[in-house]
Amino acid sequence: MANISDVAKLANVSVATVSRYLNNSGYVGKKSRAQIEEAIKQLNYTPSEVARTLTTKQSDLIGLIIPDINNPFFPELARAVEDTAFRHGYTVILCNSDEDIEKEQHYIKALSKKYVAGLILTTILDQDNYSNNLSIPIVALDRPLNVNIPTVTTDNEKGAKIGTQYLIENGVSNILCISGPKSVTSTNLRLKGFFKAVEGNNVEIHMVESKHDFQTAEQLTYETLQAHPEIDGIFAFSDASAIGALKAAHRLGLKVPEQLQIVGFDGIQMGKVVTPSLTTVAQDIYKLGERATQILIEQIEGKSTNSFSEQIEPQLLIRETTKERGPL
Amino acid sequence: MANISDVAKLANVSVATVSRYLNNSGYVGKKSRAQIEEAIKQLNYTPSEVARTLTTKQSDLIGLIIPDINNPFFPELARAVEDTAFRHGYTVILCNSDEDIEKEQHYIKALSKKYVAGLILTTILDQDNYSNNLSIPIVALDRPLNVNIPTVTTDNEKGAKIGTQYLIENGVSNILCISGPKSVTSTNLRLKGFFKAVEGNNVEIHMVESKHDFQTAEQLTYETLQAHPEIDGIFAFSDASAIGALKAAHRLGLKVPEQLQIVGFDGIQMGKVVTPSLTTVAQDIYKLGERATQILIEQIEGKSTNSFSEQIEPQLLIRETTKERGPL
Structure with missing residues (x-):
């Protein structure tokens, strides 16, 4: 049976608008009104009591x-x-x-x-x-x-584990881990997952703590990669940090992923837009x-x-x- | 004479915290308290009546x-x-x-x-x-x-004019203008500036309207550049759109800025992080x-x-x- 969301979707208006229409309360534009009426007809929709009370909750x-x-x-x-x-x-x-x-x-x-x-x-x-x-x-x-x-x-521990594992499986042997602020619980869970993934594998690790912010991460990564050119993989606890790390790699003339592989965490839209696009543990x-x-x-x-x-x-x-x- | 902002800055806490300290109302951490006292001493600060009323406005x-x-x-x-x-x-x-x-x-x-x-x-x-x-x-x-x-x-008309002029002065002769939604006043002012800049110059123009959104702009640019490979410059009405356009150029294998120059509008942080970094009309x-x-x-x-x-x-x-x- 059709519900108010179906009507809103088909009419291409918000549920709140359909609710106002149904309750005859508040402004509904002419065009929206016509679209809602058409959608109600097409879907053979009968407003339920639940829908009728939506308006009162609007406040x-x-x-x-x-x-x-x-x-x-x-x-x-x-x-x-x-x-x-x-x-x-x-x-x-x-x-x-x-x-x-x-x-x-x-x-x-x-x-x-x-x-x-x-x-x-x-x-x-x-x-x-x-x-x-x-x-x-x-x-x-x-x-x-x-x-x-x-x-x-999100299952933060698991996320960090699979992201780190993927780097190791891809041949990374010297990982820079860009964590988030240690005061936050999710950071600690991700650290746990990271360490579980490296445990027993013959990888060297470097740790830095960064705000989840492009520029902080870029600067930290730039400095760390200069001091440790042997690093061949980065696991960052946010996409923002990973994108900052990618910029640092570009500035140092490192080829990604050939010389340096990067995995982020979050799955924000911007990860698709940067070049190369970002491999990430998506929430x-x-x-x-x-x-x-x-x-x-x-x-x-x-x-x-x-x-x-x-x-x-x-x-x-x-x-x-x-x-x-x-x-x- | 030092004011409350100076104290906050030196003590590395917020003005609200200094205000709470001064008014002895609400929680101020031990460390913050010590830093504030040190800052007040160093700056020889005397709280004014204005500062004293800050707390009451907190609500x-x-x-x-x-x-x-x-x-x-x-x-x-x-x-x-x-x-x-x-x-x-x-x-x-x-x-x-x-x-x-x-x-x-x-x-x-x-x-x-x-x-x-x-x-x-x-x-x-x-x-x-x-x-x-x-x-x-x-x-x-x-x-x-x-x-x-x-x-x-922002002086939107002027901004669009200088951004477009810069493209033309850099040798661009076939411009794609990615405007924003036409219902918004600032879009129309930027359009005015854009047209003032192209007026009298021998440049061909293409217009598309996009939401200020990476992915919408990327797709529109991709399609337009495929249909019009002669385009050698893009002026976008937002950095988000410009960054989407940059991604489209990468996908098409176009070299930026050698084959295609791009100017954005806004001056967001991310413009510095993308590669190549974005030339833009900064607000x-x-x-x-x-x-x-x-x-x-x-x-x-x-x-x-x-x-x-x-x-x-x-x-x-x-x-x-x-x-x-x-x-x-």
Whole structure:
């Protein structure tokens, strides 16, 4: 049976617009109106009570606190949260904590006291330092908080393991690992996966810690590659860092992947756009945002949920910064 | 005389933190506290009444509505707004209208009714279709609204003119212009500048309209360059589009800048990271965000302002996607 999303899709308008149309509340443009009517006819759609209540929820806001708006991973994640929230009649307001604990605390306090029905938090705090004394539902996204708060993350350990393994299988014997800030839980899980992959293999490793930022990673990589020209592979804990590393390789005249292979982590759009395109451990960014939002909304609406600590599978995307594996 | 910003800078903490310290309100970490005390001593700083009132303003929120969180220009702009707002004791909440008029209207209504002291709007509406019936201060950023609303923009016409002129001066005789959505005022101003630059010069032009998005621009450029291999220069209305065009050139095996020169618009960080690095008409992103926020705060605080319609100068950044000009 067709639902309101099907109507919105066929009519090429948002669910919120269909909802306004159905409830005869708020503005719906002439063209949208005609498209919705046509879609309803084609799909033989009968609005359910659920759809009818969407409008009343339109005023409900969800707060999303992200740590770094300049790392493209987070805008892409925010889009997924927004899409899902809108489909359920909620609106998202965003705050950028800028990896600053005080800003984060300030936003949590400001939003939770007065503004939002629930909060999605990609925190910079490690999980031991967080105590939940908020009176509104909260979901941790990308970075776990603590055992009492539903959490949606990628399987970070597994992701780092398969990315590193792929470099080793491709003949890399001297790896530079560009990790993220050590204060973040996901960094430590990725470190664990990285070390599991190198364990027992005859590879030399170099470690640097970088913000997930093009320019910081570029500079660190440039310096490290100059000091250690024997490095033949890089595993970076974000695509932003990997793209910075790629730039450093270009500046040093190194051929990628012939002389230096690079694997990133995240799966942001930009990885496809750089040349050569970036091999990466892709997170399912859309699913991460979608599940976090769905779980939060279930909590806001008082539906019970057992969906604590969901882990989403990462996937290795093989592109051009790694050599093609020959037959084993 | 030292002010609170100097203290914050020297102590390497945010102004908000210094403010909390001075007012003895809210949490200030041990380390931050020691750094602030040291900075106050070193600078011989005496807190003024202005500084003392900062804390009370901490609860004031500014709303910032951006049209496309996935175009890195807007996150960079948002950072500038946040920095400035924080320096003045305000906090920013962000909404992503996703280039959707209905979402934009929804956010404006939701925020202005209940949440924020003022609103900064990078609207998708053209200026004729906007009527201001809000009861809170509002500033238009990047895209003008109408004559009664303070506006901070880059001189878009001039920017497009100097970018296009530079291509022509570098020997380009067949230009592809990748414009932005025609519904946006800044697009039309840039078109005007583009046509002024080509006028009277013996250059052939091709026009395509693209979202400011890597992949849309890449695909459009790929198709256009295949159909018109005689094109030897591209002027794109955003760096995101220019970076997509650069990818298309790589896919077609075209050498940049030898066979194809590219100039972008915006000056985002990523332009430095791609290879070859992007020549671009840089907007002063920080200043745009800073001025819009300052003007808004003046309005919120009831200080009179005559700063209507400020235009910020663009600047041509010559990097590697254009040929070096020889002696004329």
